[in-house]
Amino acid sequence: MSAPLLEVQDLHKHFEVGSPGLFGGQREVLRAVDGVSFELARGETLGLVGESGCGKSTCARTLVGLYPPTSGRVMYEGEEISNLSHRDRAPFRRKIQMIFQDPYASLDPRQTVSSILTEPLRIHRLARPRERRLRAMQLLDAVGLNPRHIHRFPHEFSGGQRQRIGIARALALEPDLIICDEPVSALDVSIQAQVVNLLGELQERFDLAYLFIAHDLAVVRHICDRVAVMYLGKVVEIAERDALFDDPRHPYTRALLSAVPHPDPRIERGRQRIVLEGDVPSPLNPPTGCRFHPRCVERGNVAGDRCETTEPALGSRSACHLEAEV
Amino acid sequence: MPILDVQNLRVRFETHHGVVRAVDGVSFSLEEGETLGLVGESGSGKSVTNLALMGLIPSPPGVVEADAMRFEDRDLLGLSDAELRSVRGNEISMIFQDPMTSLNPLLTVGRQLTEVLEVHERVSRREARRRAAAGLGDVGIPEPERRLDQYPHELSGGMRQRVMIAMGLLCRPKILLADEPTTALDVTIQAQILELMQKLQHEYGTAILLVTHDLGVVAGMSDRVNVMYAGRLAETAGAIELFDDPRHPYTRGLLGSVPRLSGDTDADLDSIMGSPPDLADLPAGCAFRPRCTFETERCAAEAPPLFDLGGGRSSACLERDALGQHHGGAQ
Ligand SMILES: Nc1ncnc2c1ncn2[C@@H]1O[C@H](COP(=O)(O)OP(=O)(O)OP(=O)(O)O)[C@@H](O)[C@H]1O
Ligand code: SF4
Numbered sequence: 001m002s003a004p005l006l007e008v009q010d011l012h013k014h015f016e017v018g019s020p021g022l023f024g025g026q027r028e029v030l031r032a033v034d035g036v037s038f039e040l041a042r043g044e045t046l047g048l049v050g051e052s053g054c055g056k057s058t059c060a061r062t063l064v065g066l067y068p069p070t071s072g073r074v075m076y077e078g079e080e081i082s083n084l085s086h087r088d089r090a091p092f093r094r095k096i097q098m099i100f101q102d103p104y105a106s107l108d109p110r111q112t113v114s115s116i117l118t119e120p121l122r123i124h125r126l127a128r129p130r131e132r133r134l135r136a137m138q139l140l141d142a143v144g145l146n147p148r149h150i151h152r153f154p155h156e157f158s159g160g161q162r163q164r165i166g167i168a169r170a171l172a173l174e175p176d177l178i179i180c181d182e183p184v185s186a187l188d189v190s191i192q193a194q195v196v197n198l199l200g201e202l203q204e205r206f207d208l209a210y211l212f213i214a215h216d217l218a219v220v221r222h223i224c225d226r227v228a229v230m231y232l233g234k235v236v237e238i239a240e241r242d243a244l245f246d247d248p249r250h251p252y253t254r255a256l257l258s259a260v261p262h263p264d265p266r267i268e269r270g271r272q273r274i275v276l277e278g279d280v281p282s283p284l285n286p287p288t289g290c291r292f293h294p295r296c297v298e299r300g301n302v303a304g305d306r307c308e309t310t311e312p313a314l315g316s317r318s319a320c321h322l323e324a325e326v
Numbered sequence: 327m328p329i330l331d332v333q334n335l336r337v338r339f340e341t342h343h344g345v346v347r348a349v350d351g352v353s354f355s356l357e358e359g360e361t362l363g364l365v366g367e368s369g370s371g372k373s374v375t376n377l378a379l380m381g382l383i384p385s386p387p388g389v390v391e392a393d394a395m396r397f398e399d400r401d402l403l404g405l406s407d408a409e410l411r412s413v414r415g416n417e418i419s420m421i422f423q424d425p426m427t428s429l430n431p432l433l434t435v436g437r438q439l440t441e442v443l444e445v446h447e448r449v450s451r452r453e454a455r456r457r458a459a460a461g462l463g464d465v466g467i468p469e470p471e472r473r474l475d476q477y478p479h480e481l482s483g484g485m486r487q488r489v490m491i492a493m494g495l496l497c498r499p500k501i502l503l504a505d506e507p508t509t510a511l512d513v514t515i516q517a518q519i520l521e522l523m524q525k526l527q528h529e530y531g532t533a534i535l536l537v538t539h540d541l542g543v544v545a546g547m548s549d550r551v552n553v554m555y556a557g558r559l560a561e562t563a564g565a566i567e568l569f570d571d572p573r574h575p576y577t578r579g580l581l582g583s584v585p586r587l588s589g590d591t592d593a594d595l596d597s598i599m600g601s602p603p604d605l606a607d608l609p610a611g612c613a614f615r616p617r618c619t620f621e622t623e624r625c626a627a628e629a630p631p632l633f634d635l636g637g638g639r640s641s642a643c644l645e646r647d648a649l650g651q652h653h654g655g656a657q
């Protein structure tokens with residue numbers, strides 16, 4: 001069997017931060033990503049979900065090489081890329097692209113669409129100068145924008161159109177994998193639907209794999225083949241999409257799904273929610289044992305004090321002591 | 327008698343790009359103890375509607391006009407500044423979209439909360455502090471006593487949002503204008519806050535005007551829903567009726583655009599084509615026409631008024647009957 005397109009093995013990314021307390025200058029370790037592993041096949045979409053601060057974006061940034069990992073490995077088609085120098089990484093940078101949440105911030109306001117889209121081709125010395133503009137126009141067409149608008153500036157486009165420009169830029173280098181970090185969260189519902197449909201269409205057309213980071217679980221269900229749920233720097237559950245949504249195993253996944261309001265008043269009115277107590281604890285000082293234990297409603301069903309003392313491993317499906325017991 | 331009655335509210339901003347008609351003839355009323363949802367695209371005038379009710383539209387550039395804006399038996403438009411201040415934050419309070427715009431970074435959480443009580447209810451400092459701590463406890467903030475002495479920047483985003491909600495509820499307002507109160511929060515925290523708002527509504531009979539872009543939140547919280555498009559009401563209906571049988575093409579498009587957690591999740595979403603219009607340069611006739619799949623010739627000729635459909639429903643669509651025939655939209 002050939003190697004998966006992307007393989008992440010026990011990835012850690014810790015940051016040293018100054019602590020605010022009395023003794024200024026003291027350093028603490030923030031465990032943003034604390035042992036994450038998953039695989040992604042060509043043409044597949046893996047969703048990465050979890051609440052703000054759980055490490056989704058840091059994970060994405062580490063695996064594209066924006067941050068050096070603290071430990072762990074990132075393999076691309078079986079070849080380790082996490083230890084490469086900037087220069088040796090170049091061919092892989094082409095193959096893995098990223099699109100961001102904020103279409104406003106991620107485009108240079110002083111560049112025309114034409115130069116935004118031809119720049120990556122120039123940097124990677126792809127296509128002859130004359131062909132580059134044609135290519136840029138094709139890209140605009142592929143993302144549903146008018147190729148004649150190639151000389152316009154980002155501010156002349158709406159939010160949804162700017163996100164399309166971001167997508168066109170990501171496509172310029174013909175990547176195999178696009179890391180989408182909350183690509184539709186800043187958009188209005190009606191525009192969000194256009195972009196979600198576009199991402200689906202482009203995936204089929206160019207055989208793209210997506211790592212799709214989002215907090216909107218309905219969007220994730222719509223677009224992903226498999227889903228990984230993160231909590232405080234760790235994956236607590238990973239499964240095929242329908243298995244995860246129809247039969248969530250980890251108590252955190254269950255609470256998360258039950259908290260999502262359905263756009264249907266009849267369902268909403270008759271519903272019992274699992275309302276979690278408290279906030280997500282700080283990744284500076286994660287709880288002992290299972291990181292979810294202070295908020296978990298199932299803790300009473302695990303014998304003894306294992307939840308408080310022993311960190312459950314991610315088994316075939318979820319990282320919960322209950323999983324091991326059944 | 328409704329607790330709030332607004333007739334023909336108009337808010338315009340005179341900018342150098344031209345006159346922006348942010349709210350253009352909106353009428354609605356609010357009954358005691360009910361929740362009225364307000365949905366619509368970004369820029370459709372939801373926040374401006376709320377700010378106008380609070381008397382918080384900056385002038386210039388803003389100009390607020392209405393045929394009536396009645397709160398109980400008082401005319402909000404005719405109140406003096408002093409009278410308005412005593413209503414605002416007390417009988418009518420507002421939770422803003424961005425907590426940092428309404429929390430003072432220089433004052434402790436406790437000071438901001440007790441100030442509200444001291445101004446409006448003339449209670450002692452001690453009593454105010456006790457009630458402020460209880461208010462924080464109500465919104466699920468752990469160790470409320472300790473939080474009173476912290477500054478806004480020492481709190482997480484979710485915690486700040488809850489402080490603001492506590493502040494909005496402290497005087498047990500008769501009307502709560504909640505502008506995207508949970509949008510910045512994670513879903514598990516959102517669930518806590520929504521539950522709390524409903525509990526307080528039960529206890530005090532507060533009427534809530536809930537602005538949100540999240541149709542799930544609207545579905546769970548609202549008795550009735552107003553849908554806004556380009557500064558006007560496109561549709562208004564009871565929540566169940568609106569979701570079952572939308573009578574405006576925009577509402578229908580909106581419902582088709584939301585991905586669902588259950589049902590057919592593989593089909594393409596029925597998105598609405600195009601994007602919302604520029605308020606300073608609206609198309610002639612119906613403002614939704616360039617994006618509408620039901621439009622006919624007459625849609626270009628006249629801007630449709632809000633037609634009464636009976637049963638507490640109305641729709642500002644000339645082709646509303648064609649729409650009623652194929653049911654669904656949201657499956
Ligand atoms: N002070 C102001 N000066 C000029 N224009 C303004 C001002 N405040 C609001 N507007 C305009 O009024 C219109 C309505 O804005 P509003 O904030 O009510 O939208 P909204 O429906 O709340 O959108 P969102 O969902 O993004 O919060 C927008 O076009 C906005 O740019
Ligand atoms: S009035 Fe015409 S253009 Fe406007 S929503 Fe109705 S059918 Fe569409």
Ligand SMILES: [Mg+2]
Nearest residue numbers: 372373423505
């Ligand atoms: Mg707003």
